[in-house]
Amino acid sequence: MRWYAAFVYLFLYAPIGIIVLFSFNSGNHASDFQGFSIKWFGIALSNPFVIEALKVSLIVAIITAFLSSVMGTMAALALQNIRGALRIIFDSLIYIAVMIPGIVIGIAALIAMANTLNIINPMIDIIWPDIFGNAPQLNLGLFSITGIHTLWTMSLTTIIIRARLQGMDRSLIEASTDLYATPFQTFYKITLPQIFPGILAAALLSFTLSFDDFIMAFFVSGGKTTLPIYVFASIRRGVTPEINAIATMMLIVSLVLLFISQWLNRSKK
Amino acid sequence: MTAQPKSYVTLFLLAPMAIWMAIFLIMPLLVLLVYSFGELAPMGGYKPAFTLAQYANLPTRFAAFKNTMVLAPAGTLCAVIIAYPMAYYLARKVNPKRRLMWLTLIIVPFWTSLLIRTYAWMFILGGRGIPAWLKYIGIDDFRILNTPTAVLIGIVYVYLPLMLFPIFVSLEKLDGSLLEASSDLGASPIKTFLQVTLPMSLPGVATGCMLVFILLMGEFIIPAFLGGGKVFFIGNALVDLFLQSRNWPFGAAVAVTLVVIMLIVVSLYMKLVFKSTKTQDVSMI
Numbered sequence: 001m002r003w004y005a006a007f008v009y010l011f012l013y014a015p016i017g018i019i020v021l022f023s024f025n026s027g028n029h030a031s032d033f034q035g036f037s038i039k040w041f042g043i044a045l046s047n048p049f050v051i052e053a054l055k056v057s058l059i060v061a062i063i064t065a066f067l068s069s070v071m072g073t074m075a076a077l078a079l080q081n082i083r084g085a086l087r088i089i090f091d092s093l094i095y096i097a098v099m100i101p102g103i104v105i106g107i108a109a110l111i112a113m114a115n116t117l118n119i120i121n122p123m124i125d126i127i128w129p130d131i132f133g134n135a136p137q138l139n140l141g142l143f144s145i146t147g148i149h150t151l152w153t154m155s156l157t158t159i160i161i162r163a164r165l166q167g168m169d170r171s172l173i174e175a176s177t178d179l180y181a182t183p184f185q186t187f188y189k190i191t192l193p194q195i196f197p198g199i200l201a202a203a204l205l206s207f208t209l210s211f212d213d214f215i216m217a218f219f220v221s222g223g224k225t226t227l228p229i230y231v232f233a234s235i236r237r238g239v240t241p242e243i244n245a246i247a248t249m250m251l252i253v254s255l256v257l258l259f260i261s262q263w264l265n266r267s268k269k
Numbered sequence: 270m271t272a273q274p275k276s277y278v279t280l281f282l283l284a285p286m287a288i289w290m291a292i293f294l295i296m297p298l299l300v301l302l303v304y305s306f307g308e309l310a311p312m313g314g315y316k317p318a319f320t321l322a323q324y325a326n327l328p329t330r331f332a333a334f335k336n337t338m339v340l341a342p343a344g345t346l347c348a349v350i351i352a353y354p355m356a357y358y359l360a361r362k363v364n365p366k367r368r369l370m371w372l373t374l375i376i377v378p379f380w381t382s383l384l385i386r387t388y389a390w391m392f393i394l395g396g397r398g399i400p401a402w403l404k405y406i407g408i409d410d411f412r413i414l415n416t417p418t419a420v421l422i423g424i425v426y427v428y429l430p431l432m433l434f435p436i437f438v439s440l441e442k443l444d445g446s447l448l449e450a451s452s453d454l455g456a457s458p459i460k461t462f463l464q465v466t467l468p469m470s471l472p473g474v475a476t477g478c479m480l481v482f483i484l485l486m487g488e489f490i491i492p493a494f495l496g497g498g499k500v501f502f503i504g505n506a507l508v509d510l511f512l513q514s515r516n517w518p519f520g521a522a523v524a525v526t527l528v529v530i531m532l533i534v535v536s537l538y539m540k541l542v543f544k545s546t547k548t549q550d551v552s553m554i
Contacts, residue, residue, distance in 0.1 A: 008355045015389035071285040078282035101487020108297030151293040212382040247385040254381040
């Protein structure tokens with residue numbers, strides 16, 4: 001049994017380890033290890049395309065984390081108070097958003113938004129005063145990527161926060177109400193402190209998922225390139241040590257955020 | 270929050286999610302459905318129509334459906350076979366003080382980039398990876414990349430943590446006194462396992478299989494990297510139809526069919542499996 005367990009851990013970590021190892025390769029070929037060097041990290045970080053893609057990914061992930069924690073928490077708070085048809089509708093929408101393959105959501109959003117923009121852009125053109133020059137045109141890009149990432153992570157956030165609300169001590173809320181606190185005071189002083197670590201953990205999770213997502217962004221990115229899209233396109237062109245370096249950096253970002261979120265989620269239990 | 274929640278507060282709290290769902294989920298899915306009944310415009314794209322021609326055309330992509338419907342269950346099966354002993358070991362044999370740490374180590378890779386993890390196997394199985402090492406010991410012409418085996422390895426690697434976690438949860442909850450009772454009554458360890466442990470862990474197995482299977486149905490990256498155009502899934506057909514051939518109506522029909530197949534399989538599965546066992550909530554977060 002011990003050997004089997006060791007084998008499973010080896011199976012899980014060896015591939016990641018090999019990528020990390022080869023990102024420190026000084027040679028020019030991705031898979032002949034010639035010596036230890038951090039030059040590929042320098043090359044990756046001085047590549048303007050990588051920096052631009054990293055910027056896009058970070059902006060999308062930060063906005064996604066913020067929007068999904070606010071909207072997801074709001075929805076979770078509301079859903080604990082309602083029953084009946086409205087509750088069923090929202091529950092189903094949340095599970096549909098999580099369950100439908102990302103690729104289908106990406107495609108559906110692509111064709112829906114392409115159509116909407118075809119309608120909206122001429123309208124902007126009409127109402128835009130000529131003295132300001134050409135009318136701005138809306139495009140697929142940051143907005144659409146953030147939009148579908150948030151759809152997905154917001155639903156996950158609601159599921160996480162709701163679980164936390166259910167595990168919360170109701171007697172404190174009842175005590176607060178009995179002592180004539182307004183609903184807002186009760187929320188601010190009792191509920192929020194109890195669910196806050198959960199919200200932070202969900203926000204970090206949303207950031208990680210958005211930062212790592214490839215397939216949804218691939219469809220609705222328009223002209224924008226996120227880091228996973230850049231990596232995908234580079235791998236298609238051929239494996240280089242630079243990709244290993246970018247991959248290692250992406251792994252580090254995910255791992256750091258994951259450990260912070262685990263730590264936050266545990267500290268209150 | 271109060272005994273009598275003010276309904277306008279509730280509505281205010283739900284409004285952002287409702288708007289978001291309408292713009293990014295409901296409307297897109299409806300447009301997708303409408304497109305699937307449309308026609309291909311001469312320059313590529315969509316021409317409004319009401320025809321079932323796109324659905325009639327589905328057999329031309331039969332290979333993608335077949336690959337998905339064979340390799341997704343096969344991958345799920347391989348994952349459960351590898352995950353179960355590991356989950357059993359972690360839940361029943363490991364020192365409880367260390368258990369959480371070992372479990373976390375299993376789950377950590379799941380939260381790192383799917384793209385990078387699949388790429389790692391492309392790197393290992395590719396020409397300069399395992400085939401090059403095998404050449405040293407005299408085995409020539411060993412090719413594994415771009416075969417169904419490579420795709421299966423990728424599937425097991427990527428989804429093992431997701432499979433293991435619910436099985437672990439169900440095995441950990443298992444009451445130790447039941448196992449003692451079974452052995453006190455003279456059952457051999459194998460008999461105890463088959464008659465007590467295994468049946469009681471089936472809900473976890475069922476949950477794990479469903480989670481993995483759902484994600485595999487929409488898989489794109491694993492077949493794209495490890496199947497190299499030879500072993501492709503529905504997801505790869507969709508990327509081709511939308512981004513290369515620009516046949517949006519047919520792509521929409523394929524996407525709608527994928528969702529319908531998924532719903533049918535999942536509901537049949539729920540009926541068959543969860544009728545006898547109890548559903549369990551699983552959270553990996």
